[in-house]
Amino acid sequence: MDKNKSEFGGIRMKIGEIPKQACGDCPLIEWCGDSFDDLCLCTDARLQDVKVEHxxxxxxxxxxxxxxxxxxxxxxNYCRYKEAICEDVIIRCK
Structure with missing residues (x-):
């Protein structure tokens, strides 16, 4: 799926606006854990107001x-690496 064109609003929406049923089929999938894994960006309260593209x-x-x-x-180990990226992004969003 083209990350710029999604039935869920694409990269211009806020992470908190991504419907939970989109798990595994959203623009952030390469930065997230496996579907419904420990690393789930759309359920992280610290990211709710961050735009997907940002x-x-x-x-x-x-x-x-x-x-x-x-x-x-x-x-x-790859999931832990993605968690480190997530923490870095959260720090840089402040």
């Missing part, structure tokens, strides 16, 4: 880092 811009320019846990699998 989040994407900040996430793409994030310099957040995460040290992989060798005891965990690749998916777990």
């Amino acid at each position: 989040y994407i811009h900040l996430a793409e320019s994030s310099t957040a880092t995460h040290e992989d846990d060798p005891e965990e699998d690749e998916d777990y």
